[in-house]
Structure formats: structure tokens, C-alpha cells
Amino acid sequence: MNSEDIKLQELLRGNRSAPAMPPRFQQKVWRRIEDADAPAASGSWLDALAGLILRPRFAFATAAVLLIAGGVLGTHEGSLAARHDAQARYVAYVAPNPLR
Amino acid sequence: MNRSLVILLGALAVGAAIFAGSYYTSQRTCTMCVSNPADKLAWLQDEFHLSNAEMTHIRALHEGYEPKCREMCARVAEKKSELAIALGDGTNITAEVKQKLVELGELRAQCQAQMLQHFVNVSQAMPPEQGRRYLAEMKKFTLGFHEDIEQSMSDHAGHEHGTN
Numbered sequence: 001m002n003s004e005d006i007k008l009q010e011l012l013r014g015n016r017s018a019p020a021m022p023p024r025f026q027q028k029v030w031r032r033i034e035d036a037d038a039p040a041a042s043g044s045w046l047d048a049l050a051g052l053i054l055r056p057r058f059a060f061a062t063a064a065v066l067l068i069a070g071g072v073l074g075t076h077e078g079s080l081a082a083r084h085d086a087q088a089r090y091v092a093y094v095a096p097n098p099l100r
Numbered sequence: 101m102n103r104s105l106v107i108l109l110g111a112l113a114v115g116a117a118i119f120a121g122s123y124y125t126s127q128r129t130c131t132m133c134v135s136n137p138a139d140k141l142a143w144l145q146d147e148f149h150l151s152n153a154e155m156t157h158i159r160a161l162h163e164g165y166e167p168k169c170r171e172m173c174a175r176v177a178e179k180k181s182e183l184a185i186a187l188g189d190g191t192n193i194t195a196e197v198k199q200k201l202v203e204l205g206e207l208r209a210q211c212q213a214q215m216l217q218h219f220v221n222v223s224q225a226m227p228p229e230q231g232r233r234y235l236a237e238m239k240k241f242t243l244g245f246h247e248d249i250e251q252s253m254s255d256h257a258g259h260e261h262g263t264n
Contacts, residue, residue: 050104070122078130086143
């Protein structure tokens with residue numbers, strides 16, 4: 001490379017204008033880097049619900065609530081049915097169908 | 101299929117199975133524990149909160165009533181078979197059939213009167229408030245039975261008139 005080439009290169013370098021950066025360019029770049037590093041957010045409410053169901057504490061609590069609710073309701077219905085049967089037995093005993 | 105949806109449906113199925121299993125088990129257990137098929141009067145004691153002394157009196161009343169009730173049942177059954185014979189295969193309502201119907205009706209009326217008298221006797225062996233409740237309940241079962249039939253027949257007739 002001769003001296004003229006060197007001069008030409010310096011001239012060109014001095015002449016190149018650096019484009020102005022958009023406002024808060026650096027912040028935006030860092031934010032995009034952070035977003036890319038973060039774990040992917042859940043896609044929908046269904047994924048969030050499935051995640052909740054798979055938590056052991058939630059699963060056991062729900063199972064316990066269902067077990068208790070079923071037991072209470074079943075006991076209530078059972079006692080009503082037993083009472084109804086006992087009443088029907090008594091009525092059949094004192095007032096048989098042919099007499100009514 | 102979406103994994104989350106499969107998890108959700110599976111959880112719903114497991115939850116429903118837990119609830120249903122618990123419900124049916126407790127219902128059956130309760131029914132078996134509470135009911136006492138051998139004692140036909142058990143319902144009275146539970147429903148009307150009767151003491152053992154009151155129950156002893158009521159049991160005696162029922163034991164006195166039972167043979168009368170059995171006899172009435174036999175007489176009603178006999179009269180019904182006489183009516184069936186009188187009806188035969190004929191298509192006319194003969195004077196004999198009418199007579200048998202009248203006799204059957206009279207027998208049923210006697211029986212209902214005897215039954216009501218028994219209910220009155222039992223109600224008097226209970227505390228007054230419970231006695232009133234018992235009598236009202238028993239009237240509903242004995243007399244209400246016919247009222248239901250008559251009501252349903254008159255409703256039916258009313259609908260038919262409405263359509264004509």
C-alpha cells in the first residue's frame with residue numbers, strides 16, 4: 001500500500017458519518033437480551049391450570065375436599081333414604097295396600 | 101391432543117371418581133347402619149322422639165291392632181275375589197256385581213274407620229304435639245291415597261273436556 005492509498009483511506013474514514021442511534025437504543029437491546037434469557041411464559045390459562053393441578057399440595061387438598069364433600073352428602077342422603085324406608089315399612093305394616 | 105387439556109380431563113375424571121366413590125360408600129353405609137328392617141315401629145320412635153315407656157304402650161296398641169288388620173285384609177281379599185267371579189268374562193254390570201262393589205266399599209270403609217281409630221289411639225299415647233303430627237301424617241297416607249287418585253282422575257277429565 002502506498003502513501004496515497006493511506007491518505008485516501010484516512011480521507012474516507014474521516015468522511016464517513018455515523019448514523020444517529022434511535023432513542024434509548026441500548027436499553028432496548030438489553031431488554032431484548034433479558035427477555036430471550038427468561039423462561040418461556042405459559043401459553044394460556046389451560047397451561048396455568050394444568051400446572052396448578054400438578055402441584056402435589058393442590059392435588060391432595062382438592063382430593064380431600066371432594067372426599068369430605070362426597071362423604072357428607074352421601075351420609076345426608078343415606079339417612080334420608082333410611083328414614084323414608086322406615087316410614088314406608090311402618091305404613092305398609094299398619095295400612096297395607098288392600099286396606100287403603 | 102394438547103397436554104394441558106389431557107391433564108385437566110384426567111384430573112376431572114379422578115376428582116369425579118373420588119367424589120362418587122365417597123358419596124356412594126357413605127350413603128350405603130349410612131342406610132345400612134340407620135335402618136332396622138326387623139323393627140317395623142322403629143320409625144315411630146325416631147320420628148316422634150318417643151321414650152321407651154311410650155314405645156312400650158304403642159307396641160301393645162299395635163299388637164292389639166295387628167290381628168284385626170289381618171282379618172280385615174283377608175275379608176277384603178275374599179270380597180275382591182267374589183267380585184272377580186261375579187264379573188267373570190261378561191260385559192255387563194249385573195245386579196250381583198253392583199252388590200259386591202257395594203259390599204267391598206262398605207268393607208273398605210269399616211277398615212278405614214278401624215285404622216283411623218287405631219291411629220287416634222296411638223296418637224293419644226304420644227306427647228300432644230307429636231300425636232297431632234302423627235295423626236296428620238297417617239291421615240295423609242290412608243285417606244290421601246284416595247284423594248290423590250280422585251284428584252288425578254278429575255284433572256284428567258278436566259283436560260279431556262278442555263280438548264273437546
